[in-house]
Amino acid sequence: VLLTGVTGFLGSLVAAKLLREDTVDLVCPVRGAPARGDVIAPIEAELAIAGRPMSASERARITLVALPPLDEIDRLEDAAAGLDARLAWPPAEIIHCAGCLDYFDAEALEKGNVELTQQLVAQARRWGVRRFVFLSTAFSGGYSDQIIPESIHEQAIARRDPTDYTRSKRQAEWIVAGSGVPFLIIRPSIVIGSSQDGHYSGKRYGLYQLWMGMERLIFDQWRPVFQAVGPRVATHFVHQDVFQEMFIAAWRHLPPGSVFHAVSAEGPTLMALWSLWLDACLRPGRIEYFQQVADLPVHQMDRRQRSLMALASVNLEIATSSWRFETTNLARLERMGYDFTRTALSSIAVCQQAFIDESATIRAFIEENRSRFVDTPEVIEMEMVGQAGRAREAEVLLRRAL
Numbered sequence: 480v481l482l483t484g485v486t487g488f489l490g491s492l493v494a495a496k497l498l499r500e501d502t503v504d505l506v507c508p509v510r511g512a513p514a515r516g517d518v519i520a521p522i523e524a525e526l527a528i529a530g531r532p533m534s535a536s537e538r539a540r541i542t543l544v545a546l547p548p549l550d551e552i553d554r555l556e557d558a559a560a561g562l563d564a565r566l567a568w569p570p571a572e573i574i575h576c577a578g579c580l581d582y583f584d585a586e587a588l589e590k591g592n593v594e595l596t597q598q599l600v601a602q603a604r605r606w607g608v609r610r611f612v613f614l615s616t617a618f619s620g621g622y623s624d625q626i627i628p629e630s631i632h633e634q635a636i637a638r639r640d641p642t643d644y645t646r647s648k649r650q651a652e653w654i655v656a657g658s659g660v661p662f663l664i665i666r667p668s669i670v671i672g673s674s675q676d677g678h679y680s681g682k683r684y685g686l687y688q689l690w691m692g693m694e695r696l697i698f699d700q701w702r703p704v705f706q707a708v709g710p711r712v713a714t715h716f717v718h719q720d721v722f723q724e725m726f727i728a729a730w731r732h733l734p735p736g737s738v739f740h741a742v743s744a745e746g747p748t749l750m751a752l753w754s755l756w757l758d759a760c761l762r763p764g765r766i767e768y769f770q771q772v773a774d775l776p777v778h779q780m781d782r783r784q785r786s787l788m789a790l791a792s793v794n795l796e797i798a799t800s801s802w803r804f805e806t807t808n809l810a811r812l813e814r815m816g817y818d819f820t821r822t823a824l825s826s827i828a829v830c831q832q833a834f835i836d837e838s839a840t841i842r843a844f845i846e847e848n849r850s851r852f853v854d855t856p857e858v859i860e861m862e863m864v865g866q867a868g869r870a871r872e873a874e875v876l877l878r879r880a881l
């Protein structure tokens with residue numbers, strides 16, 4: 480199998496799972512000639528956490544090759560020359576986990592998602608691989624008030640995208656699906672730490688962007704009031720160990736042409752996630768929840784809380800929208816006996832605790848401010864105000880104790 484993106488979060492999780500639970504050899508194109516030890520270390524760490532250190536035979540099943548520049552992808556062919564003689568070539572399958580998640584860099588998104596996929600698909604065709612597995616995203620269809628189907632998004636429908644990222648992933652899906660190569664498209668929602676011990680090996684995306692933003696901004700002093708965008712809308716996270724299970728199940732069992740939503744059933748609401756966090760490490764006297772980013776009373780807000788909301792605004796905007804995903808394939812795999820742990824407030828709490836335990840800043844803050852912590856803060860949900868700029872006279876919908 481040719482596996483791209485092995486230096487990244489999901490690519491290394493996929494590599495670890497395939498090494499442990501299958502016998503397949505992995506040939507992994509990497510850019511910039513990283514040291515083999517640096518690439519293997521995260522995979523090794525995952526395998527050790529999964530119960531047993533990486534064995535010599537598992538290690539021997541990973542081969543790194545240079546990823547040629549985009550317009551010379553066919554030079555992947557040259558990789559054959561340096562390969563161990565026991566490895567069959569060309570690869571029977573491509574698993575494409577490389578991708579760009581930089582919401583604001585349209586050029587990098589075009590290169591990393593659209594062009595790279597285009598080139599790899601062309602190579603897959605030249606090699607006549609039996610399948611092209613593509614890691615997309617559950618959000619690739621853009622905003623929708625319908626249940627998002629496990630099928631290729633229709634091209635004729637005008638769509639509104641949260642960012643260029645979702646648009647670029649949708650275009651990449653179209654390239655894969657239109658290539659004539661048998662395919663499997665896996666669409667994970669947002670991947671967070673392990674449901675078992677909370678460890679997280681990814682970058683500062685999604686929930687971690689928010690937690691790290693808070694760690695940086697709001698632990699300078701205890702605040703009596705906390706204001707956040709926190710509607711009662713379900714969030715969509717999948718734990719990294721559960722993603723691995725979902726990947727291997729889909730890889731083994733779903734027929735060619737499948738699109739698979741690697742998601743958990745409706746998760747806790749955004750409001751519940753804030754409560755979990757505030758309860759663990761801030762405990763203000765009053766919490767004000769707003770329904771959407773545009774409703775925040777930015778001019779009256781504490782400067783650091785405002786910076787936090789600005790930092791996370793794109794993800795908060797996405798999270799305040801109600802996303803619903805078809806889960807037919809998930810149910811199909813579960814009927815085969817797979818048991819995918821659902822993402823619940825209690826399992827997110829495990830990840831949150833792991834994050835707090837690793838943060839000297841937050842631990843010191845809790846220690847110093849514990850005496851100020853309020854046991855039952857006043858919780859206020861503001862009604863939806865509407866577009867930014869409208870007079871901000873949010874009615875208090877509900878006052879209650881936590």
Ligand SMILES: NC(=O)c1ccc[n+]([C@@H]2O[C@H](COP(=O)([O-])OP(=O)(O)OC[C@H]3O[C@@H](n4cnc5c(N)ncnc54)[C@H](OP(=O)(O)O)[C@@H]3O)[C@@H](O)[C@H]2O)c1
Pocket residue numbers: 483484485486487488489490509510511546576577578579580590591592595614615616617648666667668669670671681682684685
């Ligand atoms: N993380 C999530 O929660 C999540 C959820 C749903 C879908 N996904 C999808 O999963 C894929 C991987 O995400 P991730 O979280 O693993 O991201 P990541 O940790 O940032 O890893 C990205 C990987 O892609 C490679 N890459 C990026 N741009 C490239 C380019 N132009 N040419 C060649 N390689 C390139 C990176 O290589 P370098 O090391 O050389 O930079 C790295 O191996 C993405 O396609 C993303 O859309 C992720």
